[in-house]
Amino acid sequence: LGLCTAFLCVTWSLLDYHQSLRSFLQDKYELSLGSSIVYFLWNLFLICPRILVIALFALLWPYGVAVHFPLVWLAMFLWVSLQGTNFMESPGPEQLYRAMVAVILYFSWFNVAQGRTLYRSIIYHGFILVDSALLALSWLWCRSPSEEHWYLVPVLWAALPCYLLGLALRVAYYKWLHPNARGQQVGGCDEVDANGSTDGVELRSFAVPELVNRRMWWLVQAQFPISWPGDQHIPKGAAAIESAV
Known part of the structure; x- marks a missing residue:
């Protein structure tokens, strides 16, 4: 029950994060109800098998993860x-940013570069699928036959079709349910989950009464100086919020 709750909370956080950032970007449509449901499901079906096999591997070899994680993290960092990310303004913080993105990629997809992501997605998910399969096979091969938690075996076998279902939902989301970009967005390019460039992107007007997400609005008010209506200058701090997408 705790694991299932954790999976749901993590996936819901990803959806809420994505919706919150979109509500502040003037050149992007917000997610519809159907898009939100599919976005939630494909993240859930991709994250659950990954965390499951890592958890089982850690139970069998507690110190094995201390070797596995740095190796995969290094591959993701490279x-x-x-x-060629350019999120930060100097090389040092940029390396730190890449290191943190590599941690995210250990568990879940995160787009950091402009352009079509089809081939990058194939490479990433292929790598994660092979890595997760090796972890799962290691656990099945080396587990004790007298293991009392017999129910973990069918759960583990169900992880593969779950992951494939998540990939199918992800393809369906980007093919039919992804919100169309507005005029300023370059056609044929997939969205970047985090990008330091702010060219051609504007924050939603803070004076608009139909602003959706009040939490993000109060966060911006608390953390950054706001340019009021009529001020032509958008503060750098506020621009940092928009640059996260």
Whole structure:
């Protein structure tokens, strides 16, 4: 029950994060109800099997994860570096940013570069699928036959079709349910989950009464100086909020 609750909370946080950022971007449509449901489900079905096999591997070899995590993290860090991210303004913080993105990629997809993500997604999910399969097979091969938690075996076997279902829902989301970009967004490019460039992107007007997400509005008020209506300058701090997408 605790694991299932954790999966739901993490997936809901991803959906809420995505919706909150979209509510502040003037050139992006917000998610519809159907898009939100599919977005929630494909993240759930991709994250659950990944965390499950890592947890089972850690139960069998508590110190094995201390070797597995740095190796996969290093591969992800090099991969992010090859994509040439430019989120920060100086090399030092940029390396820290790439290191944190590599941690996220250990568990879930995170887009950090402009352009179509089809081939990058295939490479990433192929790598994660092979890595997770090796962890699962290691656990099945080395577990004790007298293991009392017999129900974990069918659950583990169900992880593969669950992951494949998540991939199918992700394809369906980006093909039919992803919100269309507005005029300023370049056609044919997928969204970047985090990008330091703010060219051609504007925050939603803070004076608009139909602003959806009040939590983000109060967060901006508390953390950054706000330019009131009529002021042509958007403060750098406020621009940092928009740049997260």
